[in-house]
Amino acid sequence: MSGRRINLGAPAALGANGVLRFTTCGAVDDGKSTLLGRLIVDAGAVYEDHLAAVAKASVARRPQGEGLDYSLLFDGLEAEREQGITIDVAYRFFTTANRKYIVADAPGHEDHTRNMATAASNADLCILLVDAAKGISPQTLRHMRIAALVGVQHAVIAVNKMDLVGFDETVFARLAQDMSQRCAALRFVSITTIPLCATSGDNVVHRSPSTPWHKGPTLFEHLEQVDGADVALAAPFRLPVQLVARTAEGGRLYQGRIASGRIQPGDEIRIPHGNRTARVARLMSIDGDLPEALAGDSVAVALDAELDIARGDLLCGQGPSPLLTTALKVDLIGFSEHGVVKGRRYLLQCGAKTVTAHVKAFGPRERFDPTQTPPTSDPSADLGLNEIGEATLACVEPLAFDAFSDNRFTGSFILVDRATADTVAAGVLRGAAIEGQGVTQQAMAVTKASRVAMHGHKPAILWFTGLSGAGKSTIADLVEQKLHARGAHTYNLDGDNLRLGLMSDLGFSPADRVENIRRAGEVAKLFVDAGLIVTCSFISPYAAERDAVRDLVAPGEFFEIYVDTPLEVCAARDPKGLYRRAYSGEIKGFTGVDAPYEAPQAPELVLSSATQTADILADAVIQRLLDAGVIF
Amino acid sequence: MASDIFAQINTYGRRMRGQSRSAASGPGFGHLRALEAESLAILREAGANFRRPVALYSIGKDSTVLLHLALKAFWPEKPPFPFLHIDSLWEFKDMAPFRDALAEALGVEMRVHVNEDGRRQGISPFVHGSAQFTEVMRTQGLLQALAKGGYDAAFGGARRDEERSRAKERIFSVRNPQQGWDPRRQRPELWRLYNPRLAPGETMRVFPLSNWTEADIWLYIAQEQIPVVPLYFAAPRPVVERDGTLLMVDDDRMPLRAGESPQEEMVRFRTLGCYPLTGGVRSTATTLEAVVEEMLTIRTSERSGRLIDFDDAASMEKKKREGYF
Structure with a gap:
């Protein structure tokens, strides 16, 4: 942007056509960082002191003096410079009279597929790099699949290192055609092919004298002219509500970022939940009302009618309605070393809405990792790191969304682990899973409140968690007796007993343990709904599953009671002889021995059975229920 | 400081409090409109998700743009968080009066924290060196203030174009219980979905200006008529040239070396912070228009005037791992 003058009276003169975001796809050796470095240097967007630092570092790295190492402009982190690879997404910016560019340089290393997905998810365009001498790398193809999956519109096939093949037109034509055919199967809006050499700058910004046969644009020319008009503008109006604010007059303002379409005062707005409608009264801002x-x-939108709208709701305009269902058909990209576990409850974030959801079933999957080992065909196995697979999800409440092919921002989501808070997967919504459609909750005349009134106490789940042999069942049994003596209505769910019936199809794999607790939680919830105090004794080693049960019932109804008995004490007691068998290797995956136990972070009550009798501990539970007002 | 800056702040305050209409009204143009929209969405998302957020305010132009965006994002309500300035005791003397006047004119809560241990020890960039000074008065001061406030999220005005390790940081960036940044454990951040959840002990840093450049900031300041500290504009100021850097002799705490005597020169500052660590540039840009013009033609990055970045090769990344903003 050197030497460019602007007129402050019309800031539109700079970057008038908004923002174009692009990214690159390719392997470490395909020269991505070098190409981007060359692009921004030749486009005049690098500061001289950055360039000077790179020149200094280039000399250190290449004592033979091969010239400037352009990739150093992008390889930012210390660890990466040591390894000579880009391990994360680096963002760079440059602005022309035409538009502002946001460049997301994605990692070329295979371990970092998640960063590639991060970079591509907001890109309008991707540059697919092909080494003219070596041919198409598997990594370029994997990245191309990810780019298409997360919604990139435009593909540029950049055949790099043309100098190594003497700028031979036939080499370029063969590679360009091969790549074009592979791209055609994906959903790109446009595909452009360019022969270039990043180190010398041929056809990057300036036209190459070595490729007189190339009639198309240089890379920079193409970036300047590609149609950046957002397809989102043509789609139906969607506004995920982030916040509800109050005006000085007491009216409500719905605040959010428009995902698609356009809006003006007078337009009709619908809310999928409850199918309510209103009209836009005003589009308000600190600088005054907006016409559009x-x-x-x-x-910030004001409506002409007071509707009960909260954060997470989706305001919709004329045209096709979004889908509204609890059963989702999706494609998932796995980001976690620990996998996405079937049946485990995750937080699903879509637009401004967060709901609890779990995987009901996995479909076919692919794996994007360097070993090229085919993924498992076992549909109950966890979705691993770098795997892409179809899945059916079940949400605890209906989600309003669009198919991803119709809307990038109302058709995409992430899954978050409740315990670690990590983003374990990203997904795109394909549609409603048939089985879930049409099933809505039936409202009942006799409610939980009326049952509570009849019972004379509040319902609750007393969830005893701890190692095998900790004393959970013994204490729970005593608690139930004491409650019964007080006239309370109770039921006892015992892990061992349920495994003989309801859970008899489940083993002790992580996925089965998750499903075991999910079922137990659902059953406990039914008893709470019936107004009972339910004592539950389950090892329940995973915090995420215990939290999921907590979320099934109202605040104040779930009591996590941690029976905190040291492993040595449990193993010495060994009432069922299980520890002996676990230590001898006869039983695998035994909690505390060779399987993890995640202790509760903030339980309602901690009981130490190593130092107190079961009777005293049961009294402590009763006291806790009195304090909480469950019994009185 | 010239009195017209205070008049400007008061006019701005009346406008942002809805007591007068803006001259610069309506959505912005081109890429500034897109950048503003993204930042407002990030601020709203953070405001909706955190229990006790705080916005770091350094008095510089980026922080002041962040403050402006926060007012816009939550209007007609006030931002649901206070602003926090970590005072190193060595800032340019014109900065604090600007901060106080702006906070009062806008009616926002401005908290100021000083590392009192550092004050007692008399930590000085001239005596202890820039590395130790920054560690004590900035990094430790920040960590103290965050712990004291019990904040679960802190907003900062950092931009990805400032420095190479910043270029890789997420918009919602998790800090471990020691407030450190682990670049290898960054969460994937797709589409417009920011994962705000925290594991026990973790906190979040949020960077709404990640995708802005220095030029964008100035264009936006011009478009929105946001007041900034006058040190950003060229004026005759007493400076000495030391190790290739133009340092302003802002008060009598600066020990002069043999042969140094302050000269009046037309200089301005591209970044503001501690005066002993902030190099000026020779410039004739006395107006906003001239500064924007200069921005669009300049050939060196703004951090070339920040002395702490030169401490060693990957110094910013190291500071960030240790908790620096």
């Missing part, structure tokens, strides 16, 4: 707002704008 477009996809991408952050707005």
Whole structure:
């Protein structure tokens, strides 16, 4: 941007056509960072002191003096410079009279597929790099699949290192055609092929004298002219509500960023939940009312009718309605070393909405890792790191969304682990899973409140968790007796007993343990709904599953009671002889021995059975229930 | 400081409090409109998700733009968080009066924290060196203030174009219980979905200006008529040239070396912070328009005037791992 003058009276003169975001796809050796470095240097967007630092570092790295190492402009982190690879997404910016560019340089290393997905998810365009001498790398193809999956619109096939093949037109034509055919199967809006050499700059910004046969644009020319008009503008209006604010007059303002379409006062707005409608009264801002707002704008909307709208609701305009269902058909990308576990409850974030959801079933999958080992065909296995697979998800409440092919921002989501808070997967929504459609909750005339009134106490789940042999069942049994003596209505769910019936199809694998607790939680919830105090004794080693049960019932109804008995004490007691068999290797995956136990972070009660009798501990539970007002 | 800056702040305050109409109204143009919309969405997302957020305010132009965006994001309500300035005791003397006047004019809560241990020890960049000074007065001061406030999230005005390790940081960036940044454990951040969840002990840093450049900031300041500290504009100031850097002799705490005597020169500052660590540039840009013009033609990055970045090769990344913003 050197030497460019602007007129402050019309800031539109700079970057007038908004923002174009692009990314690169390819392996470590395909020269991605070098190409991007060359692009921004030749486009005049690098500061001289950055360039000077790179020149200094280039000399250190290449004592023979091969010239400037352009990739150093992008390889930012210390660890990466040591390894000579880009391990994360680096963002760079440059601006022309035409538009502002946001460049997300994605990692070329195979371990970092998740960062590639991060970079591509907001890109309008991707540059697919092909080494003219070596041919198409598997990594370029994997990245191309990810780019298409997360919604990139435009593909540029950049055949790099043309100098190594003497700028031979036939080499370029063969590679370009091969790549074009592979791209055609994906959903790109446009595909462009360019022969270039990043180290010398041929066809990067400036036209190459070595490729007179190339009639198309240089890379930079193409970036300047590609149609950046957002397809989101043409889609139906969607606004995920982030916040509800109050005006000075007491009216409500719905704040959020328009995912697609446009809006003006007078437009009809629908809310999928409950199918309510209203009209836009005003588009308000600190600078005064706006006549219109477009996809991408952050707005504050006032409606002409008071509807009960909360954060996470989706305001919709005319045209096709979004889907509203609890059963989702999706494609998932696995980001976690620990896998996405079937049946485990995750937080699903879509737009501004967060719901609890779990995988009901996995479908076919692919794996994107360097070993090229085919993924498992076992549909109950966890979705591993770098795997992409179809899945059916079940949400605890209906989710309003669009198919990803119709809307990038209302058709995408992430899954978050409740215990670690990590993002374990990203997904795109394909549609409603048939089986879930049409099933809505039936409202009942006799309610939980009326049952509570009849019972004379509140319902609750007393969830005893701890190692095998900790004393959970013994204490739970005493608690139930004491409650019964007080006239309370109770039921006892015992892990061992349920495994003989309801859970008889389940073993002790992590996935089966998750399903075991899920079922137990659902059963306990039914008893709470019936107004009972349910004592539950389950090892329940995973915090995420215990939290999921907590979320099934109302606040204050779930009591996590941690029976904290040291492993040595449990193993010495060994009432069922299980520890002996676990230590001898006869039983695998035994909690505390060769399987983890995640102790509760903030339980309602901790009981130490190593130092107190079961009777005293049971009294402590009763006291806790009195304090909480469950019994009185 | 010239009195017209205070008049400007008061006019701005009346406008942002809805007591007068803006001259610069309506959505911005081109890429500034997209950048503003993204930042407002990030601020709203953070405001909706955190229990006790705080916005770091350094008095510089980026922080002041962040403050402006926060007012816009939550209007007609006030931002649901206070602003926090970590005072190193060595800032340019014109900065604190600007901060106080702006906070009062806008009616926002401004908290100021000083590392009192550092004050007692008399930590000085001239005596203890820039590395130790920054560690004590900035990093430790920040960590103290975050712990004292019990904040679960802190917003900062950092931009990805400032420095190479910043270029790789997520918009919602998790800090471990020691407030350190682990670049290898960054969460994937797709589409417009920011994962705000925290494991026990973790906190979040949120960077709403990640995708802005220095030029964008100035264009936006011009478009929105946001007041900034006058040190950003060229004026005759007493400076000495030391190790190739133009340092302003802002008060009598600066020991002059043999042969140094302050000269009046037309200089301005591209970044503001501690005056002993902030190099000026020779410039004739006395107006906002001239500064924007200069921004679009300049050939060196703004951090070339920040002395702490030169401490060693990957110094910013190291500081961030240790908790620096």
